[in-house]
Amino acid sequence: MTLPTSRYEPRHFRSHGVRRSSGLAFKLYSIGCRAPGAPDDLVEVAGVVAERELPALAEAEGDHHGLGFVIVHEGQVGTWLLLHWWAHEDILCQQMQNLDDAGDFRPTTRPLHGCVWEGIVITHEHQAWISRVLGGAPDAEAYLGDTLPAGTH
Numbered sequence: 001m002t003l004p005t006s007r008y009e010p011r012h013f014r015s016h017g018v019r020r021s022s023g024l025a026f027k028l029y030s031i032g033c034r035a036p037g038a039p040d041d042l043v044e045v046a047g048v049v050a051e052r053e054l055p056a057l058a059e060a061e062g063d064h065h066g067l068g069f070v071i072v073h074e075g076q077v078g079t080w081l082l083l084h085w086w087a088h089e090d091i092l093c094q095q096m097q098n099l100d101d102a103g104d105f106r107p108t109t110r111p112l113h114g115c116v117w118e119g120i121v122i123t124h125e126h127q128a129w130i131s132r133v134l135g136g137a138p139d140a141e142a143y144l145g146d147t148l149p150a151g152t153h
Contacts, residue, residue: 010152011117012037018144019047022055024066024085025144029121031073038074046072046081049097049105058085061093065133067140069125071118081105082114084122086129092122117153124148 014037016028028047030038050070058064068085079099087093096112097105114122124147132143 008116012151013117013120013148013153014038014150015147016043016047019051019070021051024055024058024064024068025140026050026054026067026085027069027125027144027147029069029071029148031071031075031117031121033074033076038072042074042079043072046070046105049081050083053095054083054085057083057093057095058087061085061087063088064093065089065140067133067143069121071114071121073115073118075115075117080115080118082118084125086133090129090134092126092129120153121148 012032014030030043032038064087071082073080081097083095085093097107100106128146
């Protein structure tokens with residue numbers, strides 16, 4: 001067995017508010033290796049891609065709740081876009097895309113879930129779903145307002 005030799009280095013996280021498209025509302029997050037994080041133009045492109053693709057993905061799966069979150073992560077060796085939506089009461093669905101050489105996000109066919117930094121956002125969103133939707137009276141706006149604080153994590 002060979003274990004990783006690299007060390008964890010905190011990255012820069014930001015929330016970019018809520019975006020809405022075709023009956024679906026999602027929180028938009030960015031992660032970057034350098035301060036202040038992913039550049040604004042990359043975040044905007046990610047938001048446009050998510051607005052275009054996320055509603056159709058949620059409809060294709062069915063039984064979705066019109067809520068989700070998106071992560072754009074400018075890493076050291078690539079840029080990733082993770083589209084997430086909630087369906088079937090308690091199932092988190094995901095499509096992962098990466099930025100190709102032409103500058104377009106393309107779905108990956110690799111069996112990837114997310115890296116340790118993206119896991120920070122995913123863990124926060126799991127807890128927000130439990131506390132704001134499954135933990136009592138479901139409140140979509142409370143869920144959308146519950147975001148991971150900006151900063152290094």
